[in-house]
Amino acid sequence: MDSESQKPSGNVPEWSVSDLSGALKRTLEDAFGFVRVRGEISGYRGPVGSGHVYFSLKDTNAKIDAVIWKGVFGRLKTRPQEGLEVIATGKITTFAGKSSYQIIIDSLEPAGIGALMALLEERRNRLAAEGLFAVERKRPIPYLPRVIGVVTSPTGAVIRDILHRLEDRFPRHVLVWPVRVQGETSAAEVANAIAGFNGLPEGGRIPRPDVIIVARGGGSLEDLMGFNEEAVVRAAAASLIPLVSAVGHETDVTLIDHASDLRAPTPTGAAEKVVPVRAELMAFVADLSRRQGGAMRRLSDRRRSDLRALARALPGPEAVLSGPRQRLDLAATRLAPALARNARVHEQQLGLVAQRLARQSPVARLAGFAARLDGLSKRLRAGRDALLRAQRERVGRAFERIADLDQRAARALSRDLVQRGERLLGLEDRLQRAFAQNLARRRERLRSSASLLASLGPDAVLARGYALVRDEAGALVRGVGQVRPGQALSVQVSDGRFGVMAAGDGSTPARPARPLRRESPKGGQGDLF
Known part of the structure; x- marks a missing residue:
């Protein structure tokens, strides 16, 4: 029973898991090569490390995984956000690693005007919270700009x-x-244009605009989405040059309108807001010139009448000089008594000064100085005598101390000499004993060396029966090879020398030669040679 159940049933082919997954993938891609799916974004995960984006599209009854590759994500006009209802365009495929199917998205757009408006409202609130739409950030538009920069299509x-x-x-x-x-590239180009105008240097080859107009004609909300992009809004808010937005008609409102310094209802209205009417300005200037001329004439007439009125109010020369003339006469009558009083006052002051000078005369001052000098002389003599007495006493005490010190020094010197003599006698005894001991040691070493020399000398060796053999030159003969037949040799024994003749073949005894003169050893030491 078990063997029959293990046999393949019928002609059903066997699939490997990879083959089956591949077949399902091809089937889905062939059947759903291009689809548009409407749903709400759920589980959104921003670009991961690889740059790809993963999320799900769902409605009330189902959910499908979605993937946006890195290259596609950079080209999207509408960026996915959590909870945003969108219409995704792409193809259906499978992912074998999870046995699931998913949609590979090529484009993304909001699902209707309501979703797009919700996206814009959320973006507007977020940028407003950053302060990009604050009124205090807006700059005034110059009254008469020299150069106007326009960001728009050159062909429209x-x-x-x-x-x-x-x-x-x-x-x-x-x-x-x-x-x-x-x-798709509209937002990036507009943002780059605003930044480019702000990047132009002052005084460069291309003049820098004093005001910028960003303009576009009317259109649908989708057509104007480029001016609602965050990059454009941030570029308008960061512009250092005053910026006027003129996008669409008067009823069209984009986010750049909130970030700009001035919003114009139409591009033509923007041109009207950045420059005045030349004819009106000239008429206004002419009117101001006429008004200025009339005002100057009226001011001159008023100043002339005021001058005449002031001239009539001025007094005559006699009236002006009468008062000073009377004051001069009064001063002349009072001058003589005043001079007399002044002379009397100075005379009294002179008398007082004369009395003070008499008290301070040179004779009186010299007498006082003489008395002071006499007193000082007496004090000087008394001080000199006292000083001499003190010096004599100090010298006497010094002599007494010197005599006492001489006596002490003599006693100390005599004691020192006695002590040094005693030490010298002790050192002499120690020196004699050390010399005798050293001489005995050296004699003992000399006797030991003499006995050792006698035992090791050549005379002792010759006394034991040995002899030294020499050739005619006196060199020692150390082997038979050094002797030739008939050679005269000298033989030294313990008590002298004698000559011999070497035999011819070694068997004939040597003939005794003439005895040599006996030499006695020198200095008690045998001759080694």
Whole structure:
């Protein structure tokens, strides 16, 4: 029974897991090569380390996994957000690692105007919370700019309307930065144009605008989405040059309108807001000139009448000089008594000074100085005598101390000499004993060396029966090879020397030679040679 159950049933083919997954993948991709799916974004995970984006699309009854590859994500106009209802366009495929299917998204767009408005509202609130729309950040538009920068499409009717309106009101130098005002790259180009105008240097080859106009004609909400992008809003808020937004018609409101310094209802209205009417300005200046001329004439007439009135109020020369003349006469009558009184006062002061000078006469001062000098002389003599007496006493005491010190020094010297003599006698005895001991040691060493020399000397060796053999030159013969037949040799024994003749073949005894003169050893030591 078990063996039959293990046999394959019928002709059903066997699939490997990989083959089955591949077949399912091809089936789904062939059947759903291009789909548009509407749903709400759930479980959104921003770009991971690889740059890809993963999330799910769901409705009330089902959910499907979604993937946006890194290259596609960078081109999307609408960025996915958690809870945003969108319409995704892509293809259905499977992921074998999880046995699931998913949609690979190629494009993404909000599902209807309501979703798009919700996205814009959320973005507006977030940027407003950062302070990008604050009123205190807005700068005033210059009254009469020298150069006007326009960011718009160079081929549309908008730039022609702006140039025509500027020509009618007040011709100015216009710089146009061409951009796309619709499409995927529109936001990036507009943001780069705003930053480019702000990056122009002052006094450069290309003049820097005094005001920037960002303009576009009317259109649907989707057409104007490029001006609602965060990059454009941040570029408008960061612009150091005053910026006027003129996007769409008066009823169209974009986020750049909130970040700009001034919003114009239309591009033509923007041209009207940045420059005044030249004719009106000239008429206004002429009117101001006429008013200034009339005011100057009226002021001159009023100043002239005031001068005449002041001249009538001035007094005559006699009236002006009468008062000073009377004061001079009064002063002349009072001068003589005043001089007399002044002379008397000075005379009294002179008398007082004369009395003081008499008290301070040189004779009186010399007498006082003489008395002081006499007193000082007496004090000097008394001090000199006292000083001499003190010096004599000090010298006497010094002599007594010197005599006492001499006696002490003599006693100390005599004691020192006695002590040194005693030490010298002790050292002499120690020196004699040390010399005798050293001499005995050296004699003992000499006897030991003499006995050792006698025992090791050549005379002792010869006394034991040995002899030294020498050739005619006196060199020692150390072997038979050094002797030739008939050679005369000298033989030294313990008590003298004698000569011999070497035999011819070694068997004939040597003939005794003439005895040599006996030599006695020198200095008690045998001759080694």
